[in-house]
Amino acid sequence: MSSKTKAAPKGAVIVVGGSGGMSARYRAIVEERGLELRHFETRVPNGARRAVGRVAAVIVMVSMVSHALRDQAISLVDNGAPVVYLRSPSISALRSAVATLAPA
Template sequence: MKTEKRSQAVDRKRAEQTVLVIGGSGGMSSRYRDVVEKHGWSMRHYENRVPPGARHGAGRIALIIIMVTMVSHALRDQMQSLAVDGAPVIYLRSASVSALKAAIEQQAEQKAA
């Protein structure tokens, strides 16, 4: 019973956190979202630019993932303004769903430990 309450609290805390995916392919956004939400986080995907006020709508940022092969320099620079709260930043060489999944799973394991 105590373990169940603890896991519910962890699930609730994760749901209140957001993963920012910077770059990548807009056509893959729903598949990226599926991977992130499977681990209980919400996701914001910025393919071309970060809109004004994005920081306020993002909630608590748990992780920032930058897909370096598919991101403009301007977008990368805009991301710097969102890197607050000590959120880890992960740089991926690939914009693939499998690369995102591996990064998310590794981060989830680290947070659980």
């Protein structure tokens, strides 16, 4: 394996709510920590539990999410991963929240 090959992600950060147009920026922030992004803007698709894998955290953008979507996303977690509530859906708020996660 070459030194330029990325290591496999060591978990996923589930972001619920927020803006679909910002997914690429959300992804860049999460990947800086060696994690993988799962962004659910309006619904959690069928089969998501199998696809998500290990969850490092669930981040809920409270001003842009329904209670039903929040509950669906939290139900994907069975390993005691933290659930972080952000009042602002901003990039800086997400960056701060991801920075508090334990190193991957």
